[in-house]
Amino acid sequence: MKKDKFDEIMSAIKMTDSIPSLPEVIYKINSLMEDDTVSVNYIGNLMTKDMSLSAKILKIVNSPFYGFPQRIYNLNLALVLLGSNTLKSIIITSSVFDLMKDIMKGLWEHSLFCGLTAKYIAKQINKNKQLIDEDLVFSAGLLHDIGKLIIAIQFKDDFDSIIKLAEEKKQIYSEAEKKVLDVSHAEVGYYLTKSWNYPASIYIPIRFHHDFMMLYKNENITKNYNVKSIADNKNKDKPYFSSNYVIETAIVNLSDILTKSLGIGFSGSIYVDEIKNEIMEILSIDLDFLKKIIEEIYYFKDELTVFN
Amino acid sequence: MKRIKIEEASEGDVLAKNIVLENGVILLSKESILTNSIINQIKKQHIYYVYIKNNTGSANTSVDVSYLNNRIIENNLSDTEERFILVSNIKLMEDIKSIIKDVVLQEYQR
Numbered sequence: 001m002k003k004d005k006f007d008e009i010m011s012a013i014k015m016t017d018s019i020p021s022l023p024e025v026i027y028k029i030n031s032l033m034e035d036d037t038v039s040v041n042y043i044g045n046l047m048t049k050d051m052s053l054s055a056k057i058l059k060i061v062n063s064p065f066y067g068f069p070q071r072i073y074n075l076n077l078a079l080v081l082l083g084s085n086t087l088k089s090i091i092i093t094s095s096v097f098d099l100m101k102d103i104m105k106g107l108w109e110h111s112l113f114c115g116l117t118a119k120y121i122a123k124q125i126n127k128n129k130q131l132i133d134e135d136l137v138f139s140a141g142l143l144h145d146i147g148k149l150i151i152a153i154q155f156k157d158d159f160d161s162i163i164k165l166a167e168e169k170k171q172i173y174s175e176a177e178k179k180v181l182d183v184s185h186a187e188v189g190y191y192l193t194k195s196w197n198y199p200a201s202i203y204i205p206i207r208f209h210h211d212f213m214m215l216y217k218n219e220n221i222t223k224n225y226n227v228k229s230i231a232d233n234k235n236k237d238k239p240y241f242s243s244n245y246v247i248e249t250a251i252v253n254l255s256d257i258l259t260k261s262l263g264i265g266f267s268g269s270i271y272v273d274e275i276k277n278e279i280m281e282i283l284s285i286d287l288d289f290l291k292k293i294i295e296e297i298y299y300f301k302d303e304l305t306v307f308n
Numbered sequence: 309m310k311r312i313k314i315e316e317a318s319e320g321d322v323l324a325k326n327i328v329l330e331n332g333v334i335l336l337s338k339e340s341i342l343t344n345s346i347i348n349q350i351k352k353q354h355i356y357y358v359y360i361k362n363n364t365g366s367a368n369t370s371v372d373v374s375y376l377n378n379r380i381i382e383n384n385l386s387d388t389e390e391r392f393i394l395v396s397n398i399k400l401m402e403d404i405k406s407i408i409k410d411v412v413l414q415e416y417q418r
Contacts, residue, residue: 059332170393261408263387274395275404287400291407298411302325 009154009183010191045076057090064300066116066138067123082135089115089139089202104152106266107145109304113264115142117255117297124293125251125283129231131240132247133201140205140252143198145267147188147206151181166269173268174210186210204245205252212253216278219244228284250279258294264301310377310416311357317347325359377416384412 054075061072061082072078079087118141122132152159158180166176177184190207208215227247234240242248253275259265260272280286309324321342327335327350335353336346342360350358388408395401 055332172394258404261388261391261404263391270391271394272391272401274398275400277400280400287403287407290404294404294407295411298408298415 009150009188053091057087060090060112063116067120086135086139088196088198089142104148104266104268107148107268109265110259110267111142111145111265113262113297113301113304114144114252114255114259115139116300117141117258117293118251120297121251121255121283121293124289125227125285129227129234131227131231131234132251136199136201137205137248137251139198140202140248141255143193143202144189144206144209144252144256145185146192147185147190148268150188150192151185155181163268166271170271171269172271172273174273176269184210201245201248205249208249209252209256210273212249212276212279215244215246215249216282219246221246221278221282223281226282226284246282250282254279254283258290258297262294262298262301264304309359310362311359311380312377314347314350314356314358317342317350317358317360319343319347322361323358324361327353327355327358329353381413381416385409388412 057075057078058072060066061068061078068081072081115138119134119138122134122137126132126134148159151162162173162176162180165171165179166173169176174184174186186207186209190203193203193206204215221244225246230240256267257273257275260267260270263270312321319342323336323338323340323342326337329335335350335355340346388405392401392405
């Protein structure tokens with residue numbers, strides 16, 4: 001019997017004390033970031049107080065995989081260079097996932113690798129086009145499975161049966177999830193990140209990272225809509241702006257599948273899902289492009305241990 | 309470069325990669341020459357694999373290493389095969405699988 005847990009899960013999201021306690025510092029930083037009168041130095045100094053957190057942030061931004069052109073030694077500078085959304089994602093993911101290591105081994109590695117892959121793909125697509133915000137897709141990739149945490153903590157038995165079912169019946173996680181619960185981890189993640197005041201460019205890719213075709217149809221996307229045609233028609237003086245986030249969602253979906261394909265970390269099921277042709281088309285990429293990406297990201301897997 | 313189990317390491321092996329602890333501290337940097345006491349130290353840190361340079365150690369250990377390497381490659385390739393079973397009828401996914409297998413093979417052949 002499938003359990004209708006939608007209301008229960010939603011109220012769990014609203015009750016912040018049932019979610020693994022986000023460090024106090026996040027709430028402070030969150031509200032300070034929205035206040036224009038507070039200086040970056042002040043926020044940086046606040047973050048520096050949490051030593052393990054600041055060490056973790058600096059390790060990530062200085063990793064060759066993150067590919068920042070210069071070394072960053074202090075958090076104030078990191079804040080200016082990376083933007084508040086990226087830092088917020090790194091802080092939230094690393095603190096929440098720290099608590100999750102025992103409950104679900106490998107989810108942190110999966111999430112981090114997916115975020116870094118998403119950023120790397122965005123960078124390769126951008127080249128000199130500057131269409132995609134690389135740091136936003138990094139955040140979306142990092143947080144795409146955050147809904148699994150809530151389900152694992154709040155409904156541990158259901159979560160265990162999803163994983164068991166996926167293993168026994170050889171299914172991808174979201175297929176097994178549908179048989180156990182009425183609400184998906186993607187929906188939970190969507191509500192959660194929306195309630196944390198993240199922008200739509202982050203919560204839309206989280207919502208649709210397994211339902212790309214649903215978004216594609218909802219937004220009435222045609223074959224003419226793709227990275228190449230957007231870049232060709234783009235007004236050079238104006239930055240590109242999209243309101244449908246189909247490109248960002250395609251990148252997160254692709255990165256998720258590539259991370260699983262390489263067997264990095266564990267996100268509930270080992271099985272790889274299909275990369276839809278529409279994803280290749282909308283990103284204007286081909287197999288050669290994927291080959292270069294895979295050859296590059298494969299060697300970054302050894303870097304992951306540094307972040308643990 | 310070869311990845312070997314720490315149990316298979318022997319005196320005189322030269323590290324090909326840094327050994328990095330969970331907290332980010334570099335325990336040993338690459339080019340370090342292993343001694344029995346260093347190997348014991350590494351084991352105490354719960355590190356199971358190290359990367360060593362080729363053409364080091366006695367002829368005997370290199371036989372062991374290549375046997376071990378083949379086992380790792382076989383496991384890696386069959387894991388990859390297993391992960392792709394649900395998409396085996398899709399051309400793009402089959403192509404991706406063979407790219408990944410090539411990358412795995414290349415890593416151990418370097």
